[in-house]
Amino acid sequence: MLAGIPFTAHAYEHDPRAAAYGLEAAEKLGLDPDRVFKTLLVTVDGALAVGVVPVAMQLDLKALAQALGGKRAEMADPTVAERKTGYVVGGISPIGQKTPLPTVLDESAILCETIYVSGGRRGLDLELAPDDLLDITSGRYAPIARIR
Template sequence: MSKATRATMALEKAGVAFTVHRYDYDPGAERVGLQAAEAIGEVPERVLKTLMARVDGKPVCVIVPSDREVSMKKLAAAFGGKSAEMMKPADAERMTGYKVGGISPFGQMRRVPTAIEQQSLAHALVYINGGQRGLQVRLAPDDARATLDARVVPVIA
């Protein structure tokens, strides 16, 4: 496993304080975010998953607690759209330059509008994928929001 990823380099370049946490990634896990939370010994609401979606056909990134699901209606509304749908895994990989299970909102190949679930900002520190399967970065959620210029909105179902 690489010591640096595009995600960790983007965080360093932005001057964000973070720590790196590695774990044994299980490719057969039914829910990757929950498996990550369990593997690092953290509560699921502090381990955030990065999802790629489309709102009115345009790509967006959404960050939510690993134990929650995104409301497509709320996601569309967050970006001023009428409809939202999850991006197909192959499209998400092409767009971000990361493999599914290792998609980070930081250092994506192409920057897209991003939303972060408002409840996530209630925690002092959260974990977000660090750009590789089995790699999480721990940081202040407001630092993540600021670095990504993310909208803070209620998007969970």
């Protein structure tokens, strides 16, 4: 249990040569990539926020900005992302960040009983219900993913 929310941790052997951490997690854990989500830090009108999208898709920055009532979004600097979350890029979890940030989970997660998100380091994913993820992050659903 994590803050009263049930989850299952799934560890796998991370390959440091892997180019796409989320796709690596899906492959090593034998999962449909639609159930494995990546955590991306962005700035929306200058303020940090979190977008959580399926690993095989891309974050739609304009849709994320709109979901948070902003005008413009861009990817956050990786150094800033690591400093604000306390996690290393490729292992950033939407849960337990040093600084709680506005969080948006792609609405496709609604179709899954459970989803997988990074557990805070490369080689560790957490399986939990999408509604529970939103409860623990005070997040919301929105259509923020697009096909690559």
